[in-house]
Amino acid sequence: xxxxxxVNGFSQSSTLNGASIGAQKSGDPLSSFSFGLQGTFxxxxxxxxxxxxxEIVEGHTSGVELSVLKxxxxxxxxxxxxxxxxxxxxxxxxxxxxxxxLGFGYGLFPFVVLPITQHxxxxxxxxxxxxxxxxxxxxxxxxxxxxxxxSHLNAIIYFNSMLNLQLVKELAFSAGVSFxxxxxxxxxxxxxxxxxxxxxxxxRYTFGKKEVFTQEIFSESAFAWNNKVTLGMATKEVSPIDGxxxxxxxLSFNRMKSRTEKSSFGFSADLFYNSSLSxxxxxxxxxxxxxxxxxxxxxxxxxxxxxxxxxxxxxxxxYVYSKYKDNGVVYNxxxxxxxxxxxxxxxxxxxxxxxxxxxxxxxxxxxF
Numbered sequence: 035x036x037x038x039x040x041v042n043g044f045s046q047s048s049t050l051n052g053a054s055i056g057a058q059k060s061g062d063p064l065s066s067f068s069f070g071l072q073g074t075f076x077x078x079x080x081x082x083x084x085x086x087x088x089e090i091v092e093g094h095t096s097g098v099e100l101s102v103l104k105x106x107x108x109x110x111x112x113x114x115x116x117x118x119x120x121x122x123x124x125x126x127x128x129x130x131x132x133x134x135x136l137g138f139g140y141g142l143f144p145f146v147v148l149p150i151t152q153h154x155x156x157x158x159x160x161x162x163x164x165x166x167x168x169x170x171x172x173x174x175x176x177x178x179x180x181x182x183x184x185s186h187l188n189a190i191i192y193f194n195s196m197l198n199l200q201l202v203k204e205l206a207f208s209a210g211v212s213f214x215x216x217x218x219x220x221x222x223x224x225x226x227x228x229x230x231x232x233x234x235x236x237x238r239y240t241f242g243k244k245e246v247f248t249q250e251i252f253s254e255s256a257f258a259w260n261n262k263v264t265l266g267m268a269t270k271e272v273s274p275i276d277g278x279x280x281x282x283x284x285l286s287f288n289r290m291k292s293r294t295e296k297s298s299f300g301f302s303a304d305l306f307y308n309s310s311l312s313x314x315x316x317x318x319x320x321x322x323x324x325x326x327x328x329x330x331x332x333x334x335x336x337x338x339x340x341x342x343x344x345x346x347x348x349x350x351x352x353y354v355y356s357k358y359k360d361n362g363v364v365y366n367x368x369x370x371x372x373x374x375x376x377x378x379x380x381x382x383x384x385x386x387x388x389x390x391x392x393x394x395x396x397x398x399x400x401x402f
Contacts, residue, residue, distance in 0.1 A: 068242025
């Protein structure tokens, strides 16, 4: 569902009147293709971020990525502010270099390509995340050496920094460095995650009727502080493997201010209820635990990249109350929000303790 919401958020249009802003000077046209197809080859290696992961790293990784992309032409404010990015969806298949314990990894994810420089050789950043599949996850009897991933279905996070050279009118060559991350957000154990660093090369062919960008006129916005309240739900599994599933819920109050039309910043006060914590504490005979020990309170700083109806938030903070101490006091967030209306939004996010995933949550939020 969130794959559809992410792509759909880029396709919605809006019209405002007032003072002008934008990436291009008024009257300076920019020709743009309508659609494009791109094939990208990946060659790299799994990063052994944990000693246990190093045990299953055997050979180099290699894969193919196929992408369908659409050019934006500045009809919406965020498109001008981000220098007319491209949006689309990618399908990925990658040989993980260990046919017995890992097999292939797959991915399907929406993305945005952000132009950084506009010269004869362009520098672009491609960012996306969505659904990932690992062919051979951990299994107690059949695959007990794969201590990195315990489920077929996972989330995939994608980042590619690439240089693009236009060969002819419709054909362009790209070369870059990509980073892939597979994780199930602790919904199943083990969940050390798989990180892949690759060199990439590819070809892009563009087609469709050319559209001409002419700068729209937009009104200036008041960058005032605003408040948001969010709710979230998740499930997670803790050791031992194949143990019970625990419910997690979150309630947060956000205080945010727009820095520009394409970003905002602020902080969040978070209340977590994690039903696994009292059971984890009960395993330590020196600690007495109760149901109240499942609660945690934290304060986190947030920075949001805003693309019209879609926002991507990054956060780092610390617990101000937590009786469970084993994963430290620092926690992080990565979250996508899709705005259904001016006040209501849907949420998909992952909470981590540095590089270790805590849970993936789904939820809603309201701005007031």
